[in-house]
Amino acid sequence: MRQISKLTRVAVGVASLALAATACGGTSTDSGSGDSTESKGSLGLAIAYDIGGKGDQSFNDAAYAGLQKAQKEFGYKTADVEPNEGETDADKEQRLSSLAKQGYNPVIGVGFVYGPAMEAVAAKYPKTTFGIVDSEVKGDNVASLVFAEQEASYLAGVAAAKATKTNTVGFVGGVDIPLIHKFEAGFEQGVTDTNSKVKVISQYLTQTAEEGGFSSPDKGKAAAEGQIEKNADVLYAAAGLSGQGVIEAAAKAKVWAIGVDSDQYKQAALASYKSYILTSALKDVGGAVYSLAKSVEDGKPLTGTQVFDLKVNGVGLSESNPEFAKVAGLTDAVAKAKEEIIDGTIKVKTE
Structure with missing residues (x-):
């Protein structure tokens, strides 16, 4: 075994x-x-x-x-x-x-x-x-x-639910596979547990990696623009390089983006968009x-x-953007959710 x-x-x-x-x-x-x-x-x-x-x-x-x-x-x-x-x-x-x-x-x-x-x-x-x-x-x-990944994504969902003003948030997955389903499941659960009135719009860019779901910022940007048109004002992408397109679209529309894996607020290549990167679901x-x-x-x-x-501390949520602490109740809500996931009070879904 x-x-x-x-x-x-x-x-x-x-x-x-x-x-x-x-x-x-x-x-x-x-x-x-x-x-x-x-x-x-x-x-x-x-x-x-x-x-x-x-x-x-x-x-x-x-x-x-x-x-x-x-x-x-x-x-x-x-x-x-x-x-x-x-x-x-x-x-x-x-x-x-x-x-x-x-x-x-x-x-x-x-x-x-x-x-x-x-x-x-x-x-x-x-x-x-x-x-x-x-x-x-x-x-x-x-x-x-x-x-x-579902645990970090749950915290991202808490952040999205606290930050949205339209009660509509978006999830963009790079490829429709079980690994990315974990990100989506955790995010949706975090949103719903925090505010059941918030709607989550989900979209996958491709069915296979070979089609460019993880490597096409243009696909990410197009998906994000579609979700913004549907009133989403917080967008979370689990899409690798394609996520840069999501962040670009969010910044252009002046809505929040949530990064993934690295603290994308601190990435030099994304510096021109950093003011609109509320947080990132971290994966060490x-x-x-x-x-x-x-x-x-x-x-x-x-x-x-x-x-x-x-x-x-293998996963987590960044708080690098000073605006994070300015969202009403967000810091405390994330801290409470993290504690309850660790002690088992919250069971985070993977599907």
Whole structure:
């Protein structure tokens, strides 16, 4: 049976890692030869990005922040590799194999799309520790880094319900898949529990990731504009790079946006819209990446399912925008909801 363990403490804070995320850094471009022989070099952490790549100011950049912290603390060589448009599982498998063969350890696939590839590659490189974000993969040398996205989204729902003046808020999901359903379910529950009179308009951009749901700001912008036309004045996007379009549309219409994964109020690329980013549902991808790297460096690699939730500060809600504290009752409502989720009074739905 796969062992499921819960970290007692996330190694780094969500906010500090989000601040560290930037759009620069090394990229490994070497390709593997199919040989499963592992290098005995002293290379460190390597990450392979999800759709949208580095510079999304969200999910991937949070992972890169974790890599930066590990690189600085451990003083070793790291690598981060971009995905290709329309690539196959075989392409992902080659990428992970190449990193393991070169001697990087651990090797982390950022995103559930790496699931099939990682299951195949991990068996070929038993001396390498692998990690996957947002998916569970079996393997004695694999750590599945998963999050309670629904809990952070519940808090985002509380914020939306407190901030709306039209009693209509919007949710934009990148791709219609179970992972994003968790964001939607938590958000809707948080809204309803806070104010049952508030209506939630939900929309998914695409049915599959290949259609660009996580990588098309234009699609996000169009969806947001449609929801704004329907009177939504708070918009929450769980859509990767596409969420930038949602934030842009919200700022243009002078309504609230709620960011995701990283503290998007603090992202340099979104600075011109920051006044309209009320808060962000945080997901400490960087902390998870760093934690796995540290476990390998300490000679005690994490394996099995590692759950990052509110109890370990693996998810949360940002309060960076000074306007957050000015919304009547919002700070107290979020604090109360967080406490009740942690003690089990509130059971947050995942569907």
